[in-house]
Amino acid sequence: MSVGVVIPAAGVGKRMGTKESKQFLFLHHSPILVHTLEIFDSHPQVDEIVVVTRADEIERCYEWLDREHLSKVKKVVPGGRERQESVFLGLQQLTTDYVLVHDAVRPFVTSDLVGRIIDLVRVEQAVVTAVPMKDTVKRSDDSRYVSQTIERQSLWAIQTPQAFQRDLLWKAHQRADGKLFATDDSMLVEELGFPVKIIEGEYTNIKITTPDDLLFAEAIFQMRGLKKDDSIRTRV
Numbered sequence: 001m002s003v004g005v006v007i008p009a010a011g012v013g014k015r016m017g018t019k020e021s022k023q024f025l026f027l028h029h030s031p032i033l034v035h036t037l038e039i040f041d042s043h044p045q046v047d048e049i050v051v052v053t054r055a056d057e058i059e060r061c062y063e064w065l066d067r068e069h070l071s072k073v074k075k076v077v078p079g080g081r082e083r084q085e086s087v088f089l090g091l092q093q094l095t096t097d098y099v100l101v102h103d104a105v106r107p108f109v110t111s112d113l114v115g116r117i118i119d120l121v122r123v124e125q126a127v128v129t130a131v132p133m134k135d136t137v138k139r140s141d142d143s144r145y146v147s148q149t150i151e152r153q154s155l156w157a158i159q160t161p162q163a164f165q166r167d168l169l170w171k172a173h174q175r176a177d178g179k180l181f182a183t184d185d186s187m188l189v190e191e192l193g194f195p196v197k198i199i200e201g202e203y204t205n206i207k208i209t210t211p212d213d214l215l216f217a218e219a220i221f222q223m224r225g226l227k228k229d230d231s232i233r234t235r236v
């Protein structure tokens with residue numbers, strides 16, 4: 001059973017506020033995107049990868065692929081205005097039995113988690129990575145008064161990778177295309193009425209979104225005992 005990976009990397013990083021796209025910000029010796037790609041390119045259960053970047057960053061992406069010998073990346077294609085559109089554009093390049101979708105700016109996903117979600121999607125057809133909420137979550141109206149405290153026991157903070165039987169994900173995106181906005185891919189599958197399984201992820205699998213996250217990223221890098229010249233996948 002073949003496994004493909006879509007890496008959405010076509011965002012503009014508004015919340016990061018840097019001139020440089022956050023996916024190309026360096027984490028030690030490589031761009032964040034490269035750290036992320038190394039995990040999937042070196043994983044024995046991954047067959048091929050498609051990267052979705054901004055049109056003006058395609059060439060630069062190919063340069064890094066060559067430099068780092070990331071041979072499983074079969075294509076780099078331009079993305080869309082929203083993440084959902086970018087993912088669908090990447091999905092159209094894959095014909096594998098299963099597809100994982102993983103944010104380019106989550107460089108700390110572990111090979112173990114990738115393996116676990118691949119094993120599970122073969123049984124469940126739709127799986128999302130998540131961690132139990134640590135904070136209490138409340139809903140607030142426009143005036144910033146609390147309108148509801150949401151019972152925490154059943155709440156999860158959803159991450160990527162998310163894994164799907166390919167045709168299921170294709171059907172979900174095709175049905176939603178231009179009609180339904182979703183912040184993650186599993187929401188589109190939920191809209192089909194298909195059960196989505198949760199697999200417990202890792203709190204270190206952060207999405208690098210705002211400048212603070214770069215501090216957390218450095219701490220995780222050090223915590224893993226990585227030396228300056230190591231890539232994230234080769235732990236000491």
Ligand SMILES: Nc1ccn([C@@H]2O[C@H](COP(=O)(O)OP(=O)(O)OP(=O)(O)O)[C@@H](O)[C@H]2O)c(=O)n1
Pocket residue numbers: 007008009010011012013014015016023052079080081082083084086087103104105106207208209
């Ligand atoms: N049109 C878009 C928007 C986002 N992404 C990708 O989706 C992932 C998660 O998105 P996010 O963290 O929101 O990135 P940005 O959209 O760049 O951030 P912001 O919302 O702050 O602009 C990132 O790897 C980002 O590059 C994408 O491929 N295409």
Ligand SMILES: C[C@](O)(CO)[C@H](O)COP(=O)(O)O
Pocket residue numbers: 083103157158159160183184185207209
């Ligand atoms: C897909 C995701 O990472 C799951 O938590 C998240 O929804 C992406 O949101 P973003 O605003 O596109 O970063």
